[in-house]
Amino acid sequence: xxxxxxxxxxxxxxxxxxxxxxxxxxxxxxxxxxxxxxxxxxxxxxxxxxxxxxxxxxxxxxxxxxxxxxxxxxxxxxxxxxxxxxxxxxxxxxxxxxxxxxxxxxxxxxxxxxxxxxxxxxxxxxxxxxxxxxxxxxxxxxxxxxxxxxxxxxxxxxxxxxxxxxxxxxxxxxxxxxxxxxxxxxxxxxxxxxxxxxxxxxxxxxxxxxxxxxxxxxxxxxxxxxxxxxxxxxxxxxxxxxx
Amino acid sequence: xxxxxxxxxxxxxxxxxxxxxxxxxxxxxxxxxxxxxxxxxxxxxxxxxxxxxxxxxxxxxxxxxxxxxxxxxxxxxxxxxxxxxxxxxxxxxxxxxxxxxxxxxxxxxxxxxxxxxxxxxxxxxxxxxxxxxxxxxxxxxxxxxxxxxxxxxxxxxxxxxxxxxxxxxxxxxxxxxxxxxxxxxxxxxxxxxxxxxxxxxxxxxxxxxxxxxxxxxxxxxxxxxxxxxxxxxxxxxxxxxxx
Numbered sequence: 001x002x003x004x005x006x007x008x009x010x011x012x013x014x015x016x017x018x019x020x021x022x023x024x025x026x027x028x029x030x031x032x033x034x035x036x037x038x039x040x041x042x043x044x045x046x047x048x049x050x051x052x053x054x055x056x057x058x059x060x061x062x063x064x065x066x067x068x069x070x071x072x073x074x075x076x077x078x079x080x081x082x083x084x085x086x087x088x089x090x091x092x093x094x095x096x097x098x099x100x101x102x103x104x105x106x107x108x109x110x111x112x113x114x115x116x117x118x119x120x121x122x123x124x125x126x127x128x129x130x131x132x133x134x135x136x137x138x139x140x141x142x143x144x145x146x147x148x149x150x151x152x153x154x155x156x157x158x159x160x161x162x163x164x165x166x167x168x169x170x171x172x173x174x175x176x177x178x179x180x181x182x183x184x185x186x187x188x189x190x191x192x193x194x195x196x197x198x199x200x201x202x203x204x205x206x207x208x209x210x211x212x213x214x215x216x217x218x219x220x221x222x223x224x225x226x227x228x229x230x231x232x233x234x235x236x237x238x239x240x241x242x243x
Numbered sequence: 244x245x246x247x248x249x250x251x252x253x254x255x256x257x258x259x260x261x262x263x264x265x266x267x268x269x270x271x272x273x274x275x276x277x278x279x280x281x282x283x284x285x286x287x288x289x290x291x292x293x294x295x296x297x298x299x300x301x302x303x304x305x306x307x308x309x310x311x312x313x314x315x316x317x318x319x320x321x322x323x324x325x326x327x328x329x330x331x332x333x334x335x336x337x338x339x340x341x342x343x344x345x346x347x348x349x350x351x352x353x354x355x356x357x358x359x360x361x362x363x364x365x366x367x368x369x370x371x372x373x374x375x376x377x378x379x380x381x382x383x384x385x386x387x388x389x390x391x392x393x394x395x396x397x398x399x400x401x402x403x404x405x406x407x408x409x410x411x412x413x414x415x416x417x418x419x420x421x422x423x424x425x426x427x428x429x430x431x432x433x434x435x436x437x438x439x440x441x442x443x444x445x446x447x448x449x450x451x452x453x454x455x456x457x458x459x460x461x462x463x464x465x466x467x468x469x470x471x472x473x474x475x476x477x478x479x480x481x482x483x484x485x486x
Contacts, residue, residue, distance in 0.1 A: 243478070
């Protein structure tokens with residue numbers, strides 16, 4: 001069955017209006033009145049709908065049933081990444097969305113080689129959100145992860161520690177593994193933080209420890225800044241019973 | 244300490260000759276006679292060496308100690324991927340090497356959209372091996388994973404099942420998780436197989452099951468063909484105690 005992603009604003013009075021690309025896509029599929037489709041609000045709900053009316057630019061459908069999406073992860077994993085170069089950030093957003101991240105949070109740290117300026121940030125944020133949207137759609141998710149930009153490392157630490165568990169991965173950590181950090185604990189939300197290309201400074205790692213994050217290793221091999229968050233997220237999804 | 248990757252052939256009679264890029268790199272580092280360096284043979288051994296002689300194009304070093312590399316994973320994980328498009332294959336080779344794959348095996352399957360022809364294969368294989376070499380070096384591995392090309396899906400199945408465990412990930416599998424497949428079993432080698440962009444055909448999955456592979460899910464979200472093998476590899480590394 002065809003599945004469409006809409007904005008929650010498009011859902012009103014038991015009806016949903018497909019517009020723009022969605023309407024075009026519906027026409028390519030040659031949807032007919034009466035036909036059933038699924039519509040996802042990107043916020044965790046799916047709607048089984050029947051096509052009502054097709055006109056030039058829109059398709060109006062009526063909601064038959066509202067269902068909680070079955071494709072969201074049980075654990076809310078927030079991916080905290082210190083700004084890498086733009087193409088890597090986009091890569092992380094796409095892959096972390098596929099892998100089931102609840103949200104993706106980017107923040108600056110001392111050794112960031114790339115930090116978008118205020119001016120270009122709005123435009124970029126829009127682009128990043130679109131990448132998440134498209135990856136959520138393709139991977140069959142029920143929710144589009146939000147892409148958040150924080151102004152400082154301190155703010156990132158503060159926010160990350162609000163989850164049930166908060167972990168910073170650091171290549172110089174040797175003894176504490178992610179497995180140790182997850183063992184014998186239950187959590188429904190977790191923050192997974194990683195550094196930029198040049199790594200985090202030792203004082204930043206101490207700052208994180210003081211803020212309440214656990215410092216863990218991702219193994220003896222040095223992972224690139226775009227590999228580490230996806231490796232950690234895959235492991236957490238596995239550990240929390242997703243696959 | 245500087246670390247160099249050489250071919251095992253360059254190691255003879257207690258001495259190693261650094262040539263080409265290695266020699267250039269040594270000169271950039273301004274190595275001096277007597278200085279200590281580490282040399283890795285890419286086969287799992289590191290050599291602590293002292294610089295002997297520096298001439299125009301080569302650096303001769305003598306071996307002080309041969310040590311087993313500490314950075315290799317305890318479990319030998321072989322990544323079996325059905326040919327994706329070229330850029331994705333290169334991405335998988337780079338990332339799987341970082342993540343600790345023992346070897347990477349590419350093979351054709353029914354729905355492959357991209358399959359290198361015989362003619363270009365040698366050139367490509369050389370390029371792929373170089374990518375693995377460079378990723379191994381950067382991530383501090385002691386071994387360069389071999390990139391193998393198999394001529395058929397049947398050959399891939401046959402080879403994959405020679406490991407202690409062999410798993411095929413299939414998006415239509417719902418009940419058997421990787422966790423179930425790994426539980427209560429010890430293994431020192433594992434094959435992780437995934438399909439191409441268009442997925443594997445149902446009959447190919449049956450063929451794999453008959454050959455002895457376990458069929459598992461990677462969760463309810465559909466992963467792209469370049470995401471699935473890296474997600475599986477990350478989870479296996481986590482499950483086998485690497486981090």
